[in-house]
Amino acid sequence: MNRVEREKRAKITCATCDALCCQLTVVLDEKDDVPAHLTTHLPGGLHVMAKDQEGWCVALDGLHMQCRIYASRPTACRSFVMGGPYCRAERDEHARQGARTIALQLI
Ligand code: SF4
Numbered sequence: 001m002n003r004v005e006r007e008k009r010a011k012i013t014c015a016t017c018d019a020l021c022c023q024l025t026v027v028l029d030e031k032d033d034v035p036a037h038l039t040t041h042l043p044g045g046l047h048v049m050a051k052d053q054e055g056w057c058v059a060l061d062g063l064h065m066q067c068r069i070y071a072s073r074p075t076a077c078r079s080f081v082m083g084g085p086y087c088r089a090e091r092d093e094h095a096r097q098g099a100r101t102i103a104l105q106l107i
């Protein structure tokens with residue numbers, strides 16, 4: 001990892017992020033030990049974390065923006081690296097959508 005990459009990562013922290021990655025589809029594998037009532041199956045059969053009506057993972061404590069099953073969170077969530085490429089892509093997309101909303105409001 002080069003210096004620019006390290007500096008980009010260092011500025012990113014979950015503590016000041018709206019848990020953006022907890023709106024993604026979290027595919028479960030057979031080793032994951034998540035309570036069944038927090039999961040669902042997609043039409044194609046994939047076993048995933050269920051989402052609420054607003055698109056958030058149902059395991060998210062929306063008041064504190066914290067995972068309620070952090071100790072036993074799925075493998076996919078464990079491997080999602082804070083400040084990593086997927087994290088940054090989500091944050092960039094969120095920022096773009098926010099900018100678009102502001103632009104639409106100004107029109
Ligand atoms: S991993 Fe990235 S996208 Fe997810 S909460 Fe942390 S900073 Fe936000």
Ligand code: SF4
Pocket residue numbers: 021022023026049057058059060061066067068069070073074077
């Ligand atoms: S299981 Fe926890 S870390 Fe994973 S998406 Fe749901 S709330 Fe976020």
